[in-house]
Amino acid sequence: MKIKILGIIGLTFTLAACGTVNEKNKGKGFNLFSVEQDRQLGAQVAAEIDGNPAEYPLLDSMRYQEVYQYVYKVRNKILNSGKVDFKNDFTWRVRVIQDDKTLNAFCTPGGYIYVYTGILKFLESEEEFAGVLGHEIGHADMRHSTRQMTKQFGVQVLLEIIAGNQQLLKDVTAAIINLKFSRQHETEADERSVTYLCPTDYNADAGAGFFQKIEAMGGERAPEFLSTHPNPANRIETFKTLKVTMGCTGSNPHKTEYQQMVAKLPK
Numbered sequence: 666m667k668i669k670i671l672g673i674i675g676l677t678f679t680l681a682a683c684g685t686v687n688e689k690n691k692g693k694g695f696n697l698f699s700v701e702q703d704r705q706l707g708a709q710v711a712a713e714i715d716g717n718p719a720e721y722p723l724l725d726s727m728r729y730q731e732v733y734q735y736v737y738k739v740r741n742k743i744l745n746s747g748k749v750d751f752k753n754d755f756t757w758r759v760r761v762i763q764d765d766k767t768l769n770a771f772c773t774p775g776g777y778i779y780v781y782t783g784i785l786k787f788l789e790s791e792e793e794f795a796g797v798l799g800h801e802i803g804h805a806d807m808r809h810s811t812r813q814m815t816k817q818f819g820v821q822v823l824l825e826i827i828a829g830n831q832q833l834l835k836d837v838t839a840a841i842i843n844l845k846f847s848r849q850h851e852t853e854a855d856e857r858s859v860t861y862l863c864p865t866d867y868n869a870d871a872g873a874g875f876f877q878k879i880e881a882m883g884g885e886r887a888p889e890f891l892s893t894h895p896n897p898a899n900r901i902e903t904f905k906t907l908k909v910t911m912g913c914t915g916s917n918p919h920k921t922e923y924q925q926m927v928a929k930l931p932k
Contacts, residue, residue, distance in 0.1 A: 689750040690808070697820050698774075698811040699764055706811065706837075707756065707775025713780065713838045715760070724761040724782070724931070732761065735926040736780065739795050743802055746864045748857075751776070751806050761785070763931060771791045771842055772801040774810045779842075782930050788875065791919030795865070796858050796872025803857025809850040810841060855900055859907040862915065869913035873904035897899075 690696065698706070714721045726733050736759050744752050755776030767781040778801055788794050790893040804810060814823060818837065826834045848855070876897035 689754075691816075693807050693820055694812055696808050696812050697815050698808075698823070700808075702823075702827060703805075703808060703811055704755065704775040706823060706832050707773040707777050709834055710773045710838050710841055710861040711758070711777040714777075714842075721779075722763045724763055726760075729761070729929065729931075732926060732929050735922070736761065738755070739791060740778070740802075742865050742867075743795060743799050743861045746861045748860050748864065749802060749806055759803070761930075765907070770797055770801050770918070771844070772910065773803040773841055774805065774808070776805045778802070778805075784875075785930060786927055787878065789873070789878075789920060789923070791869070791923040792862070792915075792917070793874035794869035794923060795862055795867050796870075797860035797875055799861040800854045800872055802861065803854035804846065804850065807853055807870060809852070809854065810844065811844055813844060813846055813850065814840065817848075851900075852903065855903050856907060859904055859911065859913070863908070863913040866915045866917040868918065869911065869914055870904035870908040871918070873901040876901050890927060894932050903904060 690700075715723065724732065736925045740757060740759055742925075743749065744757060757776040757778065759778045759780065762779055762913070764781045765783045767783040768778040768787050770778070770806060772778045772782055778798070784797065785794065788797065811823070814837065817840065822833055823837070826837055855872060861871045862869040862871060880897050
């Protein structure tokens with residue numbers, strides 16, 4: 666028993682050391698995982714999603730080339746803002762899930778981004794999409810997933826997944842897609858969205874657009890995850906306040922181009 670305890674303590678300190686060496690981790694809280702382990706876990710989860718078309722029907726990147734080109738163009742504007750800490754460390758691959766009923770997007774550890782057609786059709790402009798995409802990139806850039814999932818599953822479970830435990834991988838994949846971040850993490854991701862968009866020609870507070878639409882609907886079709894997140898009204902105020910505080914001046918919504926992309930999505 667003592668040997669096991671010492672082994673776990675040793676493992677914990679090893680992981681902690683790996684997770685705190687990188688200067689880019691400063692200000693992002695304590696994380697037992699290294700950046701490389703974020704990449705490994707994300708790759709495993711992405712492979713599980715990509716290999717399960719019945720549950721996660723991905724749009725074919727060849728058939729819908731124009732959609733993917735557009736989505737990647739927006740992603741690149743965010744990555745090239747100069748504000749994404751792990752721009753060159755994570756994958757930042759984007760896939761679109763064909764599900765018009767789901768208003769959601771998520772990003773795995775290591776930067777594998779998934780966007781549902783439901784939210785693409787719900788949003789009205791490129792800047793709103795950039796705001797949502799910036800929020801999801803912010804979660805990965807702040808390494809929220811591994812911090813949150815270490816609390817939920819424990820270090821050993823996540824390490825077993827990296828080592829190839831397929832049954833655990835299925836459970837963790839489902840958890841990542843429906844992951845309920847803490848209110849602090851959601852606020853940090855909102856702040857990141859504004860930070861990323863500020864140097865661009867977008868309205869930096871465009872991420873507020875999603876929540877303004879949800880409020881206008883009176884809760885109808887509101888994603889379940891909002892029930893555990895900061896109040897939409899408070900989040901809208903956060904976006905707008907940060908834009909002013911940071912002195913952001915972008916104002917181009919790119920609405921026409923966005924609507925042209927949405928028209929190319931499957932009906």
